[in-house]
Amino acid sequence: MLLLNCPYCGIDADETELEAGGEAHITRHGAGASDDDFETYMFMRKNPKGVHFERWRHAYGCGKWFHAARCTMTLEVFGTYSAQTLEPPKTLINKIKKKRPNWEGFVK
Amino acid sequence: MSNAVSALNGASFKGSVAIKDVGLQGMITLRGDFKSAVLAKAVKAATGTAVPETGQILHSTKGSAAWMSPDELLLLVDYTNVDAVIAKLDKALSGEHALVVNVSDARALFEIKGVATRDIIAKGSPADMNKDALPVGMIRRSRLGQLPVAFWMDDEKTARMVCFRSVGEHVFTWLKNASKKGNLPKYHT
């Protein structure tokens, strides 16, 4: 039962107040996209054992989507941040690198 | 508007706390840019309050303004005044990207009164009901049982709770059930 800090409300929200939205930072490929791009966009998802960037919505709170960086093994939450960005904040990436020296880094 | 009725038409119940449907309450959803001075002025004119900070609810004799999300406020004003307030807000914000909409009838509003108020809410909401986590002056959007609600403490013994109108009866029944006689948690009291 996760506890994630909503970056908008500043509240540690209970998992039952949230809605999970899968992997973050997926690039949309709409009309005109190649078959490969569309397939990747629609169906290809990372499933790492370790650091993962994912989307959550504070559904029973402010209703806003935010992103979380979380370890899928230990459930450690490295940080949460605005969904209105194309990649995780640098400070967060550095923080994760410090904690997980073997991490390959953020790969889009 | 003599034939207008609130969700539970003023129903009340007295258990370990007193619960009542507050009746018709003017409520306006305002979405816009909180940094805008025009918006701040419009809010002040509507409710007599500043734009609330994150998680805050501000009150004045004219009305209240509650923080719902980084771009959404809930304004509480007199029910009979709603149309006039909306017209003023629309006019004041005509040059801004903003949305003003009447939600008075889309909601039910309950008052919960008694020393056990925090304990009763904590039976259904995962929100932190400790005094320092939800002091008077803050609003919390969360869930009560299976439903989304928002609530705040007017004073240490009194909470107000907003939910959708269609489930007003469920929330009222829930509150009644939670405050029936029997062993109370006595955690926050």
Place this chain on the structure above:
Amino acid sequence: MSTRLQSGGRLIDRTKQIEFNWNGKRLNGFQGDTLASALLANDQMLMGRSFKYHRPRGVVAAGPEEPNALMGTGEGGRFEPNQRATTTEIYQGLKSHSQNHWPSLEFDVGAINTKLSRFFPAGFYYKTFMAPSFAWKHVFEPIIRKSAGLGKAPTHKDEDSYEYFYAHVDVVVAGGGIAGLQAALTAGQAGATVLLMEQAVDYGGRAITDGVTIGGKPAAAWIKSTLAALKKLPNVQMRTRMMAAGVYDHGYLLGYERLTDHMGPSDGPRHRLWRIRAKRIVTATGAIERPLSFAGNDIPGVMLAGAVRDYIADYGVSIGDRTVVVTNNDDGYRTAIALHEAGLNVPCIIDPRGDLDGELPAKAIALGIRVENKSAIGKVKGGKRVEAVTLCAQAGEGTTLEEIKCDAVAMSGGWSPVVHLWSHCGGKLNWDTDTAIFRPDPARPPLGADGTGFVIATGTANGHLDAAAALKDGHAAGMAAAKEVGFKPARAAAPIAASELEATMLPVWSMPQGASYALKSKTFLDYQNDVKVSDVRLAAQEGYESVEHTKRYTTLGMATDQGKLSNINGLAVLADSLNADIPNVGTTTFRPPYHPISLGSIAGDAHNELFKPIRKTPMHQWIDENGGDWEPVADWRRPYCYKQGSESVEEAVTREILNTRENCGLLDASTLGKIIVKGPDAGKFLDMIYTNMMSTLKVGFCRYGLMCSENGFLSDDGVVARLDENTFLCHTTSGGSDRIHAHMEEWLQTEWWDWKVYTANITEQYAQIAVVGPNARKVLEKLGGMDVSAEALPFMTFKDGELGGIKARPYRISFSGELSYEIAVPASQGQAFWDMCMEAGKEFGIQPYGTECLHVMRAEKGFIMIGDETDGTVIPQDLGLNWAISKKKEDFLGKRGQQRSHMTDPNRWKLVGLKTVDPAKVIPDGAYAVDGTMRENGMHNMIGRVTSTYFSPTLNHSIAMGLVQNGPDRMGEVIEFPTIGGESIKAEICDPVFLDKEGARQNV
């Protein structure tokens, strides 16, 4: 025999006699007794029958680890099976009975299984019931079902109520023994908020019974003063009868509080399930004594040594007059001394160890108690009660040296720390060879959200079996917890506890060392599931090397007690059989709850009228009082029809359809979703959300639109109205408002966050009432207030105004094909407006109609319904809705998906109308069409299916819509729909619009 002693019993009140009922007998006990202690006081040692062999079983323990004494308690709506007699407190009038026997506890036919036990080895079920396969369902399963199982499932609805309680706290201390009390005090004094929970009725754990002194005084005095100090701290809360049931991710903990079990039927909740977020969890859960493995160790009267002295000290109950003590550690001697001090006879202490140089053996010897070292019990003699034990050498094979008469045996195989809470969420264990225990490894705790350990094990639960070390550890745990949650505890010395110094124990996993098969097959590891030493050995021989596999193969530790007594002993036997070390074999996974909790507490208050929220429109009550026959539509309730008098549902629907088509109908359409979309980019946004062009919609006009997922599949539909240049109002399906609003917000927040658009879900702000039929305009004109003529308010437009004095917005839209106004009024005035319409419409034949009438009328017009014509795999092109898919737009959600080869395949099933050859026959819902050919797998080749099917009273024949392969190219063709009854219904493919294709009726 077991009996009540003349004095003693710190938990009972001898002035308060309690009468209770057990197996139909009226018995007496005292206030404070458990069912187990009260039965023992009434010389009732036999308390149950085992699961597999139906062996007679007595109580073994005095706490929640009890495997045998399981009872059914209460009656009717308050009956509950499998309650441990050791944790069930008696109250006046308690009704209880033993389980798993027939016809009676004393004489049980099923006990024949024990004679056949050679034929019921480990894996018996797996080996025996393999073939023939049909026999499982018809022969084996019914027999096993009849003979297996513990208590009977309740047959009545639970009359009790339950509740949740959410709490947020700095530190939870689980366990109110001396280590837990000290941890709570230290953390509380440092300023942390603390919640201390103790599963028993009283604090102090074993310290009082075991004669611990703290600061030179008896433990009871220290406990009293510590409780007083804790009560003074406003930041500390304490609860008894509350168990920490499970530890989960990110500091989540379930606390199970039993509020009224000890009082019997009462007002208010019976159990409260606490859902706690704790920053730190201190587990001070103590230890559980292990049985010893000797033949006949399950005969009633063989009991854990600690439990024997608990019954004396806590309840003033002796379990027998002559008790043999068998122990591999010094703690067992405490029981011999306690028995001796209570004036009871201890014929012998049997100890497999060689040197007995501890303080406690010396004290026992000084009291004149016979002690036999290097010795073991060969076997226990007796059936329903211990009669004697045979004494043998531990080193040998069990040759009887002497038979010792006795009526009870107190055994101690050492103590295992309760590491469950530590382990639930991933805390790891180390094997301690000296004390033969698994203890928490502080270097590998369960990790919280911040990546640090959030559980701190302390006291005996942390492997400190000695009172002094345990109390010191409790203080350290309190300090650590307080510091880790941000407080600065003052430096203070821990109080000093003292108890007799204990010499090293000797791990003994089999007694005697070389016990024969005959002895091992009577040596029980898991009492409740009847798993014997011989079963685990057999499993090992058969190749079950993993402890998890052995557990499932033998059922060791799979009973309701989850192996609290048996796991370590079973593990040791397995390790020995495999010639491996215990730590290499490892433990099975500890899973919550620690101890069974009631299903009622898990359901909480979500039962009866609170089971599921039901959404109600402003007219709900009126509909209910006027014949509304409810059906669920998403979370809403909508009337299927309005029944008049003795009308059947079918008759009512037919009447409503004909009346609406001929006169006027009134529909509560409030459940339709209404979402405001506003901003300079609103048009651009809606062009992405809908398949058709919305940005070109003129102010004051309405347009029907389709929404698709990125995959291209239809997800919702509805009418969009443009309120002003920047503002649109989007109607969604009844079930779709929350979903579509969330869908819009998701795209705005996560993809097009630079677009200037705001949305608001205002579904419930309005009551929406459809006035439908040839007389609709007359009704509204009678209400008055605005011009609703065809000129002022043409088809597919709307206007703001007033009707009957109520602020109203009529939309000229039609889902029935009739002249139709959908009128939005404030929800608070919905009922008032409805009443006005009914009154004004009287002379025009107005009648309310329900959802089935709506469905039939829309099907007559060939309008699709999301959820009927769509199922998540249907694209708009399948439904002939190409006209609603913009070809001008560069992009919209679903456009790319619809361009994939499978979506453009000309052979896709497409929407057509279906007219049955026999006009009276209605094709069943969901029926498939076949073409007479067979597939390779022997099934019919299917070429289509029915999506909507009704009898149309308007047209007086059956109508249907369906998706058929190449359907639109096969007009006039007759295809067949086989039905379950064997009959095949023939239908002709036709245009899906059955009525008024030109739209003359609605556009007036």
